[in-house]
Amino acid sequence: MKFPNNIQTRLYPNNMQKILTMILLLCCNYIVVAQSLSGDKKIVGYVNGEPVTKDEFTFFAQRNRHKVISKFRNEYKLNYHTGFWQDKSKGKTPGELLKEMTIESIVSSKVQYQLAKQYGIINDISFQSIRQYMESENKQRREALQKNIVIYGPEQYSLESYYEYLTSNMIIKLKDYMLKNDIIMVDFSQGVQRENNSTMHDDDKYYSKVHVANTQINHQYDEIIKQIIEKAKVKFDKHAD
Numbered sequence: 001m002k003f004p005n006n007i008q009t010r011l012y013p014n015n016m017q018k019i020l021t022m023i024l025l026l027c028c029n030y031i032v033v034a035q036s037l038s039g040d041k042k043i044v045g046y047v048n049g050e051p052v053t054k055d056e057f058t059f060f061a062q063r064n065r066h067k068v069i070s071k072f073r074n075e076y077k078l079n080y081h082t083g084f085w086q087d088k089s090k091g092k093t094p095g096e097l098l099k100e101m102t103i104e105s106i107v108s109s110k111v112q113y114q115l116a117k118q119y120g121i122i123n124d125i126s127f128q129s130i131r132q133y134m135e136s137e138n139k140q141r142r143e144a145l146q147k148n149i150v151i152y153g154p155e156q157y158s159l160e161s162y163y164e165y166l167t168s169n170m171i172i173k174l175k176d177y178m179l180k181n182d183i184i185m186v187d188f189s190q191g192v193q194r195e196n197n198s199t200m201h202d203d204d205k206y207y208s209k210v211h212v213a214n215t216q217i218n219h220q221y222d223e224i225i226k227q228i229i230e231k232a233k234v235k236f237d238k239h240a241d
Contacts (some may be wrong), residue, residue, distance in 0.1 A: 007020050041128075045103070046235035048108035056127035057102060057240055059159065064101040095241070103236055111228045112171065121173045134162040175221055181211070184220045186213045 040055040072078040076090045085095035113125040138156045145155060154161065178184040188209060 011215045015138065022094065044107070044240035045234070047107050048114060048233050050110055050114060052110070052123070052236070053108055053127055054240075059163075061098060061102045061127060061241070063160070064098055064105060066233070068098045071097070099241060103234070107229055107232055107234055108225065109167070111232055112167070112174065112225060115225075115228065116170050116174055119174065119177050121177065130163060130166060131159065133166065134159060137162065175217055178221065178224075179217065183224070184217055186216050188212060208209075 040053065042054040043051045044054050044057050045052040069080050069084075072084075072090065072094050073080070078084075078087065078090060078094075081087075085098065086093055110125075113122065116122045117125050134157050140150050141155060141157075144151050153165070157165065175184065179186070
């Protein structure tokens with residue numbers, strides 16, 4: 001079908017305008033999404049050369065927010081309010097303390113994950129990989145539930161709960177590795193005096209040994225991590241928040 005020349009002339013610019021508008025909108029959406037993603041992946045610091053991304057910093061900041069709010073409320077009688085994070089009435093602002101605690105948490109986490117990587121316990125220790133591990137685990141759980149297979153733990157992990165799960169299991173493996181390689185050593189003689197008590201049952205003696213072992217393992221592990229943290233090379237963007 002051929003349109004009259006005057007109609008073709010009127011339609012063509014309108015169609016082109018719509019097409020150009022759609023292209024412009026798509027480009028704008030792409031730019032917004034790209035900027036959002038690149039913002040999350042922006043590197044704001046380093047721990048022993050391992051990059052810390054913006055979303056990682058935000059994750060640990062969220063974990064420390066309640067601690068900071070509670071500290072200022074309990075110690076300084078400063079309740080949460082508009083402008084709380086910039087409040088200078090107590091000297092150091094809550095925002096400054098939050099940043100300090102966030103960096104401390106990140107450094108502690110990073111050095112333990114770096115140690116686990118060094119010992120071959122975990123391969124990829126980037127924050128992005130932790131997200132990917134979580135997504136893979138959640139996918140397996142969804143598929144298991146669809147097949148009526150019994151699963152243990154939550155139906156789906158949040159990033160917070162999965163990080164706790166992954167980290168606690170990693171630390172158990174770290175301690176086990178250190179024990180097997182004599183990096184950590186247990187002296188059971190520290191519990192002998194209590195075990196020689198004739199009134200103690202065998203079960204009590206067993207649990208006494210377990211308690212002695214766990215106490216020593218945890219103390220030595222904490223000391224090792226403390227020393228590594230003290231020697232860690234830490235650099236953060238002063239504007240990281």
